[in-house]
Amino acid sequence: MPITDTNFVELMRARQKEKMESLMQNIEKKESTGNDLAVVILAAGLGKRMKSPEKPKVMFEVCGKPMIQYVMELAVKLKPKIIIPIVGHHRELVIDLLTLLFPKYIKKDEWGAAKASGIEIRFAVQEEQLGTGHAVLQTEKLLNDFEGEVLILSGDVPLLKDRTVEALLDEHYSNANSATLLTTVFKNPAGYGRIVRDSDEHFFKIVEDKDATEEEKQIHEINPAIYIVNKTVLFDALKKISPENSQGEYYLTDIFHFIDKEKVGLVVTDDELEVTGVNSIEQLTEMEQYLMQQI
Numbered sequence: 001m002p003i004t005d006t007n008f009v010e011l012m013r014a015r016q017k018e019k020m021e022s023l024m025q026n027i028e029k030k031e032s033t034g035n036d037l038a039v040v041i042l043a044a045g046l047g048k049r050m051k052s053p054e055k056p057k058v059m060f061e062v063c064g065k066p067m068i069q070y071v072m073e074l075a076v077k078l079k080p081k082i083i084i085p086i087v088g089h090h091r092e093l094v095i096d097l098l099t100l101l102f103p104k105y106i107k108k109d110e111w112g113a114a115k116a117s118g119i120e121i122r123f124a125v126q127e128e129q130l131g132t133g134h135a136v137l138q139t140e141k142l143l144n145d146f147e148g149e150v151l152i153l154s155g156d157v158p159l160l161k162d163r164t165v166e167a168l169l170d171e172h173y174s175n176a177n178s179a180t181l182l183t184t185v186f187k188n189p190a191g192y193g194r195i196v197r198d199s200d201e202h203f204f205k206i207v208e209d210k211d212a213t214e215e216e217k218q219i220h221e222i223n224p225a226i227y228i229v230n231k232t233v234l235f236d237a238l239k240k241i242s243p244e245n246s247q248g249e250y251y252l253t254d255i256f257h258f259i260d261k262e263k264v265g266l267v268v269t270d271d272e273l274e275v276t277g278v279n280s281i282e283q284l285t286e287m288e289q290y291l292m293q294q295i
Contacts, residue, residue, distance in 0.1 A: 036081070036147065036148025036149060037078065037080040037081060037148055037149055037150075037151060037169075038080055038081060038082040038083070038084065038143060038146055038148065038149070038150045038151070038231070039075040039078065039080045039082070039083045039084070039150075039151045039152075039153060040084045040086065040124075040136060040139050040150055040151070040152045040153070041068070041071055041072070041075065041083070041084065041085045041086065041152075041153050041154070041155050042086055042132060042135055042136075042152070042153070042154045042155055042225070043056070043058045043068055043071075043085045043086055043087055043088075043094055043155035043156075044086050044087055044088025044089060044091070044125075044126040044129065044135055045057045045058070045088070045089065045129075045155075045156065046088075046089045046129065050279075050280065050281060050284075054090065055090070055093070056087075056088075056089050056090045056091075056093055056094050057089075057155075057156055057278070058071075058094060058155035058156055059093060059094065059097065060278065060284055062158050062278075062284060062287050062288055062291060063288050063291045063292065065158075066097060067155060067156050067157075067158040067278060068085070068094060068097070068098070068155045069097075069101055070158035070159070070160075071153055071154070071155050071157065071158060071160070072085070072098060072101070072102065074153070074160060074162060074165065075151075075153065076102070076105065076119065077162060078151070078165065078169075079118075079119065080119060080151070081119070081120065081146060081148070082119070082120045082121075082122060082142070082143070082146060083119060083120075083121045083122075084121075084122050084123070084124050084139050084142055084143075085098060085121075085123055085124070085155065086123075086124045086125075086126055086135045086136070086138060086139065087123055087124070087125055087126070088125065088126040088127070088129060088135075089129075091123070091125060095123055098121070102121065105118070105119050105121055106121050122142045124138040124139045124142055125138060126138050130243070130249055130250055131243065131247070131249030131250035131251055131252070132225065132249075132250070132251060132252035132253075133238055133241050133249075133250035133251050133252040133253075133254060133255065134249070134250040135252075136152065136234070136238060136252055137235070137238045137239075137250070140235050140238075143231060146231060147231060147232075148230075148231055149172065149173075149228050149229065149230055149231065150228065150229050150230075150231050150234050151165070151168075151169070151227070151228045152225070152226065152227045152228070152229070152252070153226060154224075154225050154226065154277055156277045156278045156279070157224065157225075157226070157274075157275060157276065157277050157278075158278070158287065159273055159274045159275075159276070159287060159290070159291075160226070160274050160275060161271070161274050164182065164267075164269050164271070164274060164275075165226075167267050167269075168180055168182050168226070168228060168267045169228060171265045171266075171267045172228045172265060175265055176263075177228075177263055177264060177265040178229070178230050178233045178259050178260060178263035178264065179227060179228065179229040179230070179233065179234075179255075179256070179259050179263070179264050179265070180227065180228050180229075180264070180265040180266070180267060181195070181203070181206075181223065181226070181227050181264065181265070181266055181267070182224060182226040182227070182267050182268075182269060182275065183195045183221050183222065183223060183224070183266055183267070183268050183269075184221070184222060184224060184268060184269045184270065184271070184272055184275050185220045185221050185222070185268070185270075185272070186220055186222050186272055187220070187272075189209075189217075189219065189220050189221075189222045190209065190217075191209050192209055192222035192223065192224070193206045193207060193208045193209060193222060193223040193225075193253055194206070194207050194209070194212055194216050194217070194219040194221065194222060194223070195219065195221040195222065195223055195266070196216060196219065197221075198261075202261070202262075202266075203256075203261055203264045203265070203266050204261065205256060205257070206223045206253040206256055208245065208246075208247075208251060208253065210245075210246045210247065211245055211246055221268070223253060224275035224276070224277070225252065225253075225277075226275065227252075229255070229259075233259055234255065236258070237254075237255035237256075237257075237258040237259055238250075238252075238255055240255075240257075240258045241254040241255060241257075241258075242254075273286075273287070273290055
């Protein structure tokens, strides 16, 4: 076909225009996302099965690097407005470590508060271990001046990939969800909360393993506790949850009882290991072996 063909030229121009519009939309989305994104990292856990009570669980190393460092590096790549690690057990060790590791972002003001250039890093403290919902509630005052979406990560999940989080953010922003969850399918889901879907395969609820019925325990799609939730929706729901469960704790997962299910999205990753939390020395060794194989 001759290059001067009018229809051909018009077609090429239309396609180029579509590509440019799509590119500009992606650029605008990436530029705006960081301004209305906060990242909260659960890092207050004691880690009773790690056999070292004087060391916070997130400080245990995978291939010579503390688990919390992997998660913080991922958070920084997202360029959020605020990153809030929630610390508790031996919190001074975690705060000192992160201050040492991220000097580019953290500096001390005259009051000793940690601030960042471009990204502000603040530490929330969970004095009592009353559950993950209670932990996230400790960030509310630190987010008083923030309006946007809150990405919740776990400090003991070091292998989470950038592209997986990007897919989660894309699903959330593209569909204007109130909340979006990352899920995966485990061959052995014992110990994990299950994702219960309705008859149309949409999100229905999360049920913790210890509170699940025998039928629900047969579900293999699990909740690795990685979410993005609108800030207003998040704290409105957190104030409604209660510790009326087998553990007597405030479960973060209970917020989904108070969020419109039609505004909840799901993103499934097929990599079981990347969303696995470390709860024992054996799991730590397994992750080190996996990373060594990738080198």
